[in-house]
Amino acid sequence: MNRVLDPKLLPVVEKVERGERLSFEEGMLLYRTPDLNTLMRLANLVRERKHGDKTFFVHSLRLEFTNICYVGCTFCAFAARKGEARAWDYDPDVVVEKVREKWEPGITELHMSSGHHPNRPWSYYPEMVGKLREAFPTLQVKAFTAAEIEHLSKIAKKPTLEVLRELKGAGLAALPGGGAEIFADRVRRQIAKNKVKAEKWLQIHREAHGLGIRTNATMLYGHIETLEERLDHMDRLRRLQDETGGFHSFIPLAFQPDANDLARSLGKTEFTTGLDDLRNLAVARVYLDNFDHIKGYWVMISSDLVQVSLDWGVSDVDGTIIEEHIAHAAGATSPLGLSKQKMVEMIQSAGRVPVERDAFYNVVKVWNQLPLVPEKAKALAKARA
Numbered sequence: 001m002n003r004v005l006d007p008k009l010l011p012v013v014e015k016v017e018r019g020e021r022l023s024f025e026e027g028m029l030l031y032r033t034p035d036l037n038t039l040m041r042l043a044n045l046v047r048e049r050k051h052g053d054k055t056f057f058v059h060s061l062r063l064e065f066t067n068i069c070y071v072g073c074t075f076c077a078f079a080a081r082k083g084e085a086r087a088w089d090y091d092p093d094v095v096v097e098k099v100r101e102k103w104e105p106g107i108t109e110l111h112m113s114s115g116h117h118p119n120r121p122w123s124y125y126p127e128m129v130g131k132l133r134e135a136f137p138t139l140q141v142k143a144f145t146a147a148e149i150e151h152l153s154k155i156a157k158k159p160t161l162e163v164l165r166e167l168k169g170a171g172l173a174a175l176p177g178g179g180a181e182i183f184a185d186r187v188r189r190q191i192a193k194n195k196v197k198a199e200k201w202l203q204i205h206r207e208a209h210g211l212g213i214r215t216n217a218t219m220l221y222g223h224i225e226t227l228e229e230r231l232d233h234m235d236r237l238r239r240l241q242d243e244t245g246g247f248h249s250f251i252p253l254a255f256q257p258d259a260n261d262l263a264r265s266l267g268k269t270e271f272t273t274g275l276d277d278l279r280n281l282a283v284a285r286v287y288l289d290n291f292d293h294i295k296g297y298w299v300m301i302s303s304d305l306v307q308v309s310l311d312w313g314v315s316d317v318d319g320t321i322i323e324e325h326i327a328h329a330a331g332a333t334s335p336l337g338l339s340k341q342k343m344v345e346m347i348q349s350a351g352r353v354p355v356e357r358d359a360f361y362n363v364v365k366v367w368n369q370l371p372l373v374p375e376k377a378k379a380l381a382k383a384r385a
Contacts, residue, residue, distance in 0.1 A: 074192070249294065
């Protein structure tokens with residue numbers, strides 16, 4: 001790779017070119033380097049080795065079946081207390097009807113993550129999954145973060161492994177990656193002290209993988225964490241992926257600074273910068289060498305920046321979503337959802353090949369790459385070289 005401006009990166013570049021794993025110290029060099037062009041090209045090199053120009057998305061529906069939650073995470077603007085005017089709590093039959101109301105042809109994935117309801121019995125959750133599978137046999141239900149699974153184990157008075165086994169038996173297809181936040185104890189004590197602990201989060205995903213339930217992994221960044229704590233979070237995920245191979249993708253989630261206690265206590269009103277978002281995605285792509293996909297979550301960083309991120313290591317742009325509420329409650333300014341055509345156009349106009357997938361990354365359809373004008377094609381080729 002030519003034009004490496006930061007001499008400290010030369011050994012890192014050589015390792016990446018040889019396909020070798022980076023150490024923690026080398027990962028920190030990527031976070032601290034001023035040579036952003038080299039960082040971008042390294043991330044794109046890894047991305048294109050794995051997927052070429054293919055960029056994945058899913059035709060999906062998002063549903064939060066309740067916003068009632070007792071946990072009290074300081075970064076959250078979504079949760080409500082029972083009895084609040086803005087609270088909602090759907091019975092299983094209502095959940096089915098909500099899905100039916102928003103149903104579109106070709107939807108393959110239903111993503112559900114919600115509050116920790118203090119009073120719902122354990123039977124509610126497998127019943128809800130079962131009724132969804134009965135009503136929509138082709139729908140893949142991706143539901144319940146590891147934090148929710150721990151909550152369900154408490155109300156069921158069963159080990160998390162048994163909770164996962166019974167949910168899978170009811171029709172659960174996959175787990176989303178939420179609840180991870182930042183694994184560092186220092187940070188968790190301040191932003192999510194009542195939520196699942198880091199080691200328990202990892203244990204639940206380990207158990208899910210052992211049952212054949214594939215999962216995602218997230219990281220909430222841009223609040224009080226240090227860069228070392230971000231990389232430590234990735235390092236723990238990389239080690240678990242070495243052990244199980246059960247993660248589909250890694251999804252950095254940018255902190256949304258509106259209507260939550262953490263933002264107020266920090267006096268924070270600005271969103272993460274585009275540069276921080278891109279650097280974070282690129283470091284993840286290079287460091288998490290055993291993850292198939294780094295996902296650019298357009299809901300939190302905008303569809304425009306996600307287009308740029310396709311040159312910074314991102315190979316998955318999530319999905320159509322239809323209607324998202326958790327990030328928007330905290331100030332996300334993106335649309336509640338995007339049409340399939342918008343997803344395709346977003347990827348094509350960035351010079352990549354759109355690939356529609358399902359929740360298991362099975363290919364549903366591959367679109368053609370739009371021909372680029374010669375000037376743009378040359379500029380893209382030069383930037384990615």
